[in-house]
Amino acid sequence: MTDPTAGMDARGYVVRGNVITMDPRRPRAEAFAVRDGRFAAVGSVEEARAQAGPRARVIELDGGAVVPGLIDTHNHMLATGLQRRVIDLSECQSIADIQRTVREFAERTPEAAWLTSGKGWQIETFPEPRYPTRYELDAACPDRPVYLNRGGHIGVVNSVALARAGIGRDTPDPDGGRIVRDGNGEPTGVLLEPPAFNLVERLVPAPSREERKAALRDIQRAYHAAGLCGVIEPGLTPDDLSIYQELWQSGELSVRTVAMPLAQTDDDPERLLAKLGAWGVRTGFGDSTLKLGGIKVFMDGGASLGTALMREPFPDERCNCGIQVTHTDTFHRIAEFCAVHGWSLGVHAVGGKAIDITLAVFAEVDARHPIRDLRFSIIHAYLWPSEDNIRTARRLGVAVATQPTMQYNFAPILVKRFGPEAFGRATPIRSWLEGGVVVGGGSDSPVNPYPPLLGLWHAVTRHVDEFARVIGPQEAIAPEVALALYTRDAAWLAFSENERGMIRPGMLADWVALSLDPTACAPMAIRDAAVHLTAVGGHLVHRAPGY
Ligand SMILES: [Zn+2]
Numbered sequence: 001m002t003d004p005t006a007g008m009d010a011r012g013y014v015v016r017g018n019v020i021t022m023d024p025r026r027p028r029a030e031a032f033a034v035r036d037g038r039f040a041a042v043g044s045v046e047e048a049r050a051q052a053g054p055r056a057r058v059i060e061l062d063g064g065a066v067v068p069g070l071i072d073t074h075n076h077m078l079a080t081g082l083q084r085r086v087i088d089l090s091e092c093q094s095i096a097d098i099q100r101t102v103r104e105f106a107e108r109t110p111e112a113a114w115l116t117s118g119k120g121w122q123i124e125t126f127p128e129p130r131y132p133t134r135y136e137l138d139a140a141c142p143d144r145p146v147y148l149n150r151g152g153h154i155g156v157v158n159s160v161a162l163a164r165a166g167i168g169r170d171t172p173d174p175d176g177g178r179i180v181r182d183g184n185g186e187p188t189g190v191l192l193e194p195p196a197f198n199l200v201e202r203l204v205p206a207p208s209r210e211e212r213k214a215a216l217r218d219i220q221r222a223y224h225a226a227g228l229c230g231v232i233e234p235g236l237t238p239d240d241l242s243i244y245q246e247l248w249q250s251g252e253l254s255v256r257t258v259a260m261p262l263a264q265t266d267d268d269p270e271r272l273l274a275k276l277g278a279w280g281v282r283t284g285f286g287d288s289t290l291k292l293g294g295i296k297v298f299m300d301g302g303a304s305l306g307t308a309l310m311r312e313p314f315p316d317e318r319c320n321c322g323i324q325v326t327h328t329d330t331f332h333r334i335a336e337f338c339a340v341h342g343w344s345l346g347v348h349a350v351g352g353k354a355i356d357i358t359l360a361v362f363a364e365v366d367a368r369h370p371i372r373d374l375r376f377s378i379i380h381a382y383l384w385p386s387e388d389n390i391r392t393a394r395r396l397g398v399a400v401a402t403q404p405t406m407q408y409n410f411a412p413i414l415v416k417r418f419g420p421e422a423f424g425r426a427t428p429i430r431s432w433l434e435g436g437v438v439v440g441g442g443s444d445s446p447v448n449p450y451p452p453l454l455g456l457w458h459a460v461t462r463h464v465d466e467f468a469r470v471i472g473p474q475e476a477i478a479p480e481v482a483l484a485l486y487t488r489d490a491a492w493l494a495f496s497e498n499e500r501g502m503i504r505p506g507m508l509a510d511w512v513a514l515s516l517d518p519t520a521c522a523p524m525a526i527r528d529a530a531v532h533l534t535a536v537g538g539h540l541v542h543r544a545p546g547y
Pocket of ligand 1: 074076234444
């Protein structure tokens with residue numbers, strides 16, 4: 001088939017198939033027409049043809065289903081793209097594997113001044129579940145600085161990197177972070193949370209603008225092939241934002257992006273608020289391709305890392321309740337600033353205590369400056385939101401950005417840590433929804449795999465391969481509901497519900513043709529659905545071979 005969408009903006013085309021519109025007014029249709037980048041008609045083939053004109057081409061789809069373009073509400077797209085250009089530790093099964101991977105990368109890249117890693121890796125399944133020491137990294141690369149980052153919460157460095165950063169036995173722990181030390185008080189090379197590893201990270205030369213743009217171009221192709229048409233991109237620096245703007249300007253930004261600027265809270269709060277205030281623009285600024293979302297703030301760390309802020313100590317570490325990354329009073333000022341200045345706010349909160357603090361501050365701020373219209377959100381809300389949390393979120397109109405892929409990806413580690421019953425209560429999507437809270441689906445790529453069909457599948461099945469069983473079946477949701485998390489509800493979180501998330505006349509023609517109907521196939525088959533076609537604004541951005 002030649003591309004029926006090429007150069008056809010004016011005349012349009014018709015897609016005929018099993019259309020799942022996600023539009024409550026008309027949930028199913030047999031066809032739709034696309035014109036000028038938008039859905040022109042949704043309904044019968046005759047209705048679609050009437051809008052597209054008698055000579056419009058018709059894309060006939062056999063079987064499967066067409067769904068609205070999928071949206072990931074928490075996806076570090078730029079970082080995911082860049083991760084393909086650094087040391088990939090995701091397959092490592094031991095410290096020796098890490099050493100070998102670092103050594104091979106060092107040999108392959110003699111020109112690299114620093115050796116850095118992608119963030120998606122873990123140690124919990126190693127025979128010896130610990131991070132490598134500086135000395136073990138020295139054995140792999142003695143002469144250049146090595147900086148491995150895991151999940152945005154842990155840094156592991158060699159001796160050259162420690163020396164460059166001036167970290168020694170007398171260096172105090174920075175506020176909100178920890179420099180892990182051995183019995184003699186010597187830093188081991190492990191640095192917990194950004195305030196600690198930023199001492200090193202700030203020395204790493206950033207990838208050039210051209211490298212970052214190339215990374216974005218590559219990753220967009222991969223995303224479209226997975227059915228993604230949009231992301232909420234959390235935690236960008238102003239410089240990152242300018243990369244997005246350049247791609248937008250040259251017409252190359254094909255994954256619709258809602259960008260969340262990062263509030264770096266290790267910065268002085270007064271300076272931080274002055275900086276944010278100086279922007280002038282706020283949430284909603286932009287267009288349907290690139291738009292400003294809320295400010296992103298970290299309240300705590302991660303569950304598998306032992307830095308999530310818990311109500312009680314981690315079961316396997318009696319005196320560790322995690323780390324509060326942003327002080328409550330700083331956070332209060334940021335939240336109030338957002339409420340007053342028309343910014344939305346998305347808060348990374350994994351542990352129960354982090355969720356408690358976040359919602360308590362939201363409630364205090366809301367009493368003086370209503371936040372409902374700003375769609376404040378909690379990102380992750382993982383271990384374990386209480387019934388009270390759910391009621392408060394509903395009352396304040398606070399949404400949740402959840403990641404079924406995280407629940408799936410971290411199960412092997414966290415079932416071991418918390419037991420299957422407690423872990424089964426994590427990512428309680430059904431409880432949030434039954435409590436009347438809006439939930440958006442996502443991945444937190446590159447921490448977890450980005451394919452939205454994997455997330456959809458897990459939300460429906462709660463299946464975990466490693467245990468060949470279902471963990472937390474009480475939180476499983478119906479396929480139609482799961483699909484809404486990645487379409488209609490995600491669009492709401494992206495401040496785009498009038499333009500995206502449904503196949504409805506007038507909305508942007510973002511659509512995906514799947515080989516299976518996720519609402520009709522066996523639930524276990526959902527993740528195996530192939531993405532045949534993906535269109536953004538009516539234009540095909542992905543076509544599987546043979547289509
Ligand atoms: Zn994230």
